[in-house]
Amino acid sequence: MATMAMCPECEVLISIPGTLRLGKIVECPECGATLEVVSIEPPELDVVMEEEEEDWEEDLEDLEEEEELEEEDYLWEEEEDLEEDFDDEE
Numbered sequence: 255m256a257t258m259a260m261c262p263e264c265e266v267l268i269s270i271p272g273t274l275r276l277g278k279i280v281e282c283p284e285c286g287a288t289l290e291v292v293s294i295e296p297p298e299l300d301v302v303m304e305e306e307e308e309d310w311e312e313d314l315e316d317l318e319e320e321e322e323l324e325e326e327d328y329l330w331e332e333e334e335d336l337e338e339d340f341d342d343e344e
């Protein structure tokens with residue numbers, strides 16, 4: 255089953271094959287743009303920069319181990335900031 259969605263680059267309706275889910279990557283047959291599904295209902299596509307996507311994959315592989323170690327610290331910092339903000343508002 256295919257879903258129709260509009261390419262934001264050339265504004266042509268293209269069909270998305272298979273199951274529609276967020277983050278699914280499709281290629282526009284009209285302009286060749288790489289598009290990501292950013293909304294299911296209604297179906298919406300956004301342009302993905304191909305070079306950027308490649309960099310992301312590499313970065314994720316390199317940083318995966320380091321980020322795991324630092325993740326706990328980030329979570330604590332965020333929680334503290336939120337509590338302070340709430341006090342100020344009240």
Ligand SMILES: [Zn+2]
Nearest residue numbers: 261264282285
């Ligand atoms: Zn297009």
